[in-house]
Amino acid sequence: MTIHSCNGNFPTKGGFALAIAPTPQPPYYAVIFTSLRSDQDAEAYAQMAERMVQLAKQQPGFLGVESVRDAEGFGITVSYWDSPESIRRWKAHAAHKIAQEKGKNGWYEQFFTRVCLVERDYRWERNPDG
Amino acid sequence: MTIHSCNGNFPTKGGFALAIAPTPQPPYYAVIFTSLRSDQDAEAYAQMAERMVQLAKQQPGFLGVESVRDAEGFGITVSYWDSPESIRRWKAHAAHKIAQEKGKNGWYEQFFTRVCLVERDYRWERNPDG
Numbered sequence: 001m002t003i004h005s006c007n008g009n010f011p012t013k014g015g016f017a018l019a020i021a022p023t024p025q026p027p028y029y030a031v032i033f034t035s036l037r038s039d040q041d042a043e044a045y046a047q048m049a050e051r052m053v054q055l056a057k058q059q060p061g062f063l064g065v066e067s068v069r070d071a072e073g074f075g076i077t078v079s080y081w082d083s084p085e086s087i088r089r090w091k092a093h094a095a096h097k098i099a100q101e102k103g104k105n106g107w108y109e110q111f112f113t114r115v116c117l118v119e120r121d122y123r124w125e126r127n128p129d130g
Numbered sequence: 131m132t133i134h135s136c137n138g139n140f141p142t143k144g145g146f147a148l149a150i151a152p153t154p155q156p157p158y159y160a161v162i163f164t165s166l167r168s169d170q171d172a173e174a175y176a177q178m179a180e181r182m183v184q185l186a187k188q189q190p191g192f193l194g195v196e197s198v199r200d201a202e203g204f205g206i207t208v209s210y211w212d213s214p215e216s217i218r219r220w221k222a223h224a225a226h227k228i229a230q231e232k233g234k235n236g237w238y239e240q241f242f243t244r245v246c247l248v249e250r251d252y253r254w255e256r257n258p259d260g
Contacts, residue, residue, distance in 0.1 A: 110255035116246035125240035
């Protein structure tokens with residue numbers, strides 16, 4: 001199995017590697033965070049989002065993150081974790097709690113968080129020679 | 131529980147409602163499809179993607195879909211289903227199989243599919259009055 005580093009040969013943008021998270025064999029956990037941004041505070045939001053990724057990467061059990069937001073403000077961020085305990089610890093992290101409050105107080109119109117057990121996965125990439 | 135229709139009061143773009151999928155109470159299934167597009171065939175790809183969403187919506191057990199792709203071609207699509215059987219049926223659908231082959235034959239640089247059991251979820255939206 002090829003391990004793809006999040007900082008491999010892909011460009012980065014705003015702290016997120018434009019690459020698929022190098023998760024291990026299932027089972028592991030995924031937290032799907034789908035959100036619609038308001039138009040407030042674009043710069044402050046971007047800074048917070050980047051800080052949250054950096055903090056999440058330091059948490060025990062963090063396996064990777066994938067994130068995309070389009071020009072209309074609709075975004076999906078999926079973070080991967082080794083266990084529900086690691087997810088709970090991240091949720092309780094002080095800085096993360098502050099970001100959650102700010103999210104409800106202006107940055108988001110709506111969001112939805114789904115905690116999932118990844119049962120199976122399948123990866124594919126183009127052969128660089130063809 | 132408020133049911134949000136995918137075609138509620140949100141704008142749509144390219145066949146995808148810019149809204150969070152109105153899934154029922156857990157448990158249910160999520161298929162996370164993360165991909166990096168090549169620069170080939172933008173128009174043909176967009177048509178295929180829209181067609182796949184329309185077809186998926188007709189499949190038994192389909193619960194909703196959320197999708198974002200950014201300007202660099204990195205995208206996340208999450209479809210929601212009532213069971214692994216519904217996912218398998220969708221995977222085996224002839225038109226979907228054709229799209230998968232086309233994906234490997236030019237449209238994608240890489241992709242990763244994760245099949246997950248959604249164990250719990252939490253939704254929030256801004257109160258329209260404040």
